[in-house]
Amino acid sequence: MRLLTLARDLRRRKARERQGLFVTEGVRAVEELLRAAIAGRVTLRGALVAPELGETSRGAALHAALGGNGLPVLEVSGRDFLSAADTDAPQGVLVLAEVPTHPLETLAAPLAAARPGAEVRLLVLDGVQDPGNAGTILRAAAGLGAAAVAALPGTVDLWSAKVVRSAMGALFHLPTLTVTPDALAAFLGEAGVPLWGAAGEGEPVAGAAAEAPPALAVALGNEGHGLGAAVRAGCTRLVSVPSTPLVESFNVAVAASILLYELRPAALRGPRDG
Amino acid sequence: MRLLTLARDLRRRKARERQGLFVTEGVRAVEELLRAAIAGRVTLRGALVAPELGETSRGAALHAALGGNGLPVLEVSGRDFLSAADTDAPQGVLVLAEVPTHPLETLAAPLAAARPGAEVRLLVLDGVQDPGNAGTILRAAAGLGAAAVAALPGTVDLWSAKVVRSAMGALFHLPTLTVTPDALAAFLGEAGVPLWGAAGEGEPVAGAAAEAPPALAVALGNEGHGLGAAVRAGCTRLVSVPSTPLVESFNVAVAASILLYELRPAALRGPRDG
Numbered sequence: 001m002r003l004l005t006l007a008r009d010l011r012r013r014k015a016r017e018r019q020g021l022f023v024t025e026g027v028r029a030v031e032e033l034l035r036a037a038i039a040g041r042v043t044l045r046g047a048l049v050a051p052e053l054g055e056t057s058r059g060a061a062l063h064a065a066l067g068g069n070g071l072p073v074l075e076v077s078g079r080d081f082l083s084a085a086d087t088d089a090p091q092g093v094l095v096l097a098e099v100p101t102h103p104l105e106t107l108a109a110p111l112a113a114a115r116p117g118a119e120v121r122l123l124v125l126d127g128v129q130d131p132g133n134a135g136t137i138l139r140a141a142a143g144l145g146a147a148a149v150a151a152l153p154g155t156v157d158l159w160s161a162k163v164v165r166s167a168m169g170a171l172f173h174l175p176t177l178t179v180t181p182d183a184l185a186a187f188l189g190e191a192g193v194p195l196w197g198a199a200g201e202g203e204p205v206a207g208a209a210a211e212a213p214p215a216l217a218v219a220l221g222n223e224g225h226g227l228g229a230a231v232r233a234g235c236t237r238l239v240s241v242p243s244t245p246l247v248e249s250f251n252v253a254v255a256a257s258i259l260l261y262e263l264r265p266a267a268l269r270g271p272r273d274g
Numbered sequence: 275m276r277l278l279t280l281a282r283d284l285r286r287r288k289a290r291e292r293q294g295l296f297v298t299e300g301v302r303a304v305e306e307l308l309r310a311a312i313a314g315r316v317t318l319r320g321a322l323v324a325p326e327l328g329e330t331s332r333g334a335a336l337h338a339a340l341g342g343n344g345l346p347v348l349e350v351s352g353r354d355f356l357s358a359a360d361t362d363a364p365q366g367v368l369v370l371a372e373v374p375t376h377p378l379e380t381l382a383a384p385l386a387a388a389r390p391g392a393e394v395r396l397l398v399l400d401g402v403q404d405p406g407n408a409g410t411i412l413r414a415a416a417g418l419g420a421a422a423v424a425a426l427p428g429t430v431d432l433w434s435a436k437v438v439r440s441a442m443g444a445l446f447h448l449p450t451l452t453v454t455p456d457a458l459a460a461f462l463g464e465a466g467v468p469l470w471g472a473a474g475e476g477e478p479v480a481g482a483a484a485e486a487p488p489a490l491a492v493a494l495g496n497e498g499h500g501l502g503a504a505v506r507a508g509c510t511r512l513v514s515v516p517s518t519p520l521v522e523s524f525n526v527a528v529a530a531s532i533l534l535y536e537l538r539p540a541a542l543r544g545p546r547d548g
Contacts (some may be wrong), residue, residue: 086514132406140528168523173520242542243417243508243537246447250531251440254414257528258535261515266515270478 003046003074007084007096013157016099019174021045022159025085025094027059032169033095034065042172043098046072050081053232062093071095086161099159102148102177104187104250109175110147111191111215119265120215121146122193124184126231127154128252129221134158135166137220142170144260145268146258149176150184152231154222194236198255202238209214209262216263220256277320277348280368287431290373294321296433299359299368306443307369317372317448320346326366337366337438345369353413359390360435373433376451377421378461383449384421385465385489393539394489395420396467399460400505401428401496402526408432409440410527411494416444418534419542423450424458426505428496454538455504467491468510471501472529476512483536490537494530 009015010023024033037044047066053059067073078092081262085094110120123146129132134156141149153157158167158176179187188195196208197219219235227235241250241258250258283289284297298307305406310316327333341347352366384394397420401526402408408430415423425432430449432441453461470482471493493509495501501509506520515524515532524532 010355021418043346123449129469136525136528139521142523143515143521145518168521207544241417242544244419244542247413247417247442247444250417251410251413251442251527253525254531256412257524257531261532261535264516268518269480270516 003048003072003096004076004080004084007048007094009095010157011086011161013160016159020101020231021096022099022164023086023094023096023161024164025087025090027062027091028091028166029165029169030043030093030095031062033097033172034069036061036172037069037097042100042265044069044071045096046074047096048081048084048094049073049075050078050092052078054255059092066095087165102175104174104177104179104183105175106177107148107150107187108191111193113127114214117214119212119263121260121263122176122217122264123149123256123260124195124217124219124231125149125155126152126219126228127225128220129154129156129223131156131160131162132166133170133223133251133253134191135163136249138163138167138174138176138255139170140253142174144257145265146174146260149174151176151178152181152228154228173248181228181234185234188217195231195234196239197221197232197235197236198240198259199226199232199238200249201242202240204242205239205259205262206240208237212263218259218263220252223252275323277370278350278354278358279344281322281368284370285435287434289434290431290515292373294373295369295370296373296438297360297368297435298438299361299364299435301365301367301548302438303338303439303443304367304369305336307371307446308343308484310446311343311371315494317373318343318345319370319372320348321357322358322368323347323349324343324352324366326352332438333366336347356472361439374449378451378453378457380449380451381422381424382465385467388488393537395534395537395539397423397495397530397534398469398491398492398505399423399429400426400493400502401499402494403428403430403497405434405436406440407497407525407527409437409442411435411530412441412448412450413444414527414531415534416421416448418531419539420448423448425450425452426455426458426501426502430541447471455508457503459508462491469493469505469508470511470513471495471506471509472514472533473500473506473512474514477516478516479513479533479536482511482513486537492537494526494532497526
């Protein structure tokens with residue numbers, strides 16, 4: 001399939017799943033993607049470039065770097081480019097890359113690699129639907145030291161253009177995978193990793209964090225309905241962020257960030273931290 | 275001006291500022307707005323209702339409640355309604371209300387009302403531009419016990435439809451005001467309230483939080499450029515959320531939430547919290 005047609009097609013989830021490809025657009029995001037490709041974490045398939053990219057020296061350097069890596073680079077008109085882009089201001093560069101596929105056992109790697117007693121945090125997304133929320137969570141998870149992210153059915157496609165954009169490169173560095181609740185529960189059970197869930201009625205996370213085991217999975221639920229019944233039933237502990245009565249709940253990305261912050265690995269704690 | 279024309283007009287910032295009005299749409303948000311109006315925190319001006327609202331009993335009850343409060347309620351066609359609405363699925367209800375105007379002295383009220391030693395947190399937005407980020411920050415600030423929010427020039431209009439929507443009602447309960455950096459600095463100086471700023475190179479907030487004074491203002495900067503020079507110069511301390519090298523920075527709403535969480539008032543801390 002021609003690169004332009006393919007890029008247009010990849011705006012649909014079904015096409016992304018069938019082709020195993022996703023699209024990244026914009027100078028900064030593509031620079032980040034290129035770094036991940038050089039590190040061997042992502043495989044690139046091709047690039048679309050519009051004349052606009054050459055208007056800045058940073059853009060021209062990126063154009064050269066893409067071609068210099070032996071990647072097929074198709075130069076198209078600004079109009080054709082826009083027909084494939086997801087945003088109104090895509091800066092004239094768009095790259096197609098393979099969705100990194102991680103089996104469930106990927107979750108075992110950080111557990112096996114950790115020194116005895118070192119904290120390993122796995123994040124579980126159980127029906128997070130808004131792509132901006134999902135991307136913000138992925139970015140926060142990468143920054144707060146989560147080792148991997150498992151997405152359960154009902155979660156937004158983590159490789160949609162808007163999630164990729166909101167994640168600001170975090171998706172290229174953090175292993176993500178999709179899994180059923182049953183398979184996840186079986187894996188966590190066998191690995192001896194407890195699952196904590198975020199829920200409004202849970203105990204304050206600050207108190208619970210003091211008793212957190214070295215290896216821990218943390219589940220965040222849907223924006224409207226919270227955790228699904230299957231995941232909730234598998235949680236050994238429910239935790240929450242205490243709130244004033246002025247709001248009903250926190251945004252799920254805010255809740256996820258505060259929970260991951262409270263449960264962050266020692267490397268992200270200063271000498272004076274509690 | 276007719277209610278329908280006025281509602282359409284209010285989608286522009288200039289019109290909102292000239293009229294001193296803003297628009298809230300959707301069943302849940304309008305319910306929240308109605309509660310704030312009954313509590314005397316917001317003054318309503320009128321409502322637009324489309325036939326769609328009557329399709330659910332919750333919508334019909336809201337329709338009745340709006341009319342029952344003596345508010346002018348204009349019933350319009352679905353098409354006219356959509357011409358004034360900001361979202362694609364506005365649920366057939368939209369209310370015009372007065373922007374609550376708070377003078378700078380508003381910031382003094384929670385300081386004066388606090389018991390000796392009780393924590394008062396003021397949030398300063400210095401150029402936060404994305405309406406989704408601003409709304410998420412307002413919602414988090416209300417939940418995490420901030421007493422008021424001051425927006426400096428360059429910050430998105432907090433009364434735009436998208437901020438109101440993302441704030442999920444928090445805007446109706448949390449005093450907000452706009453102010454210049456000079457006026458803010460003069461006020462904080464006179465009140466003896468130090469200003470801390472969020473900056474990537476700042477010290478970890480967890481350590482700083484242990485030394486936080488009872489009354490404290492915290493400034494968050496622009497998504498791309500961080501704090502402006504004027505605000506940065508006025509900060510007595512710069513704080514940050516420690517991050518792995520996988521991300522360049524946190525989303526500003528994530529950073530704001532974690533900072534406000536670390537600095538939260540005692541009422542939101544459990545007996546076991548650090």
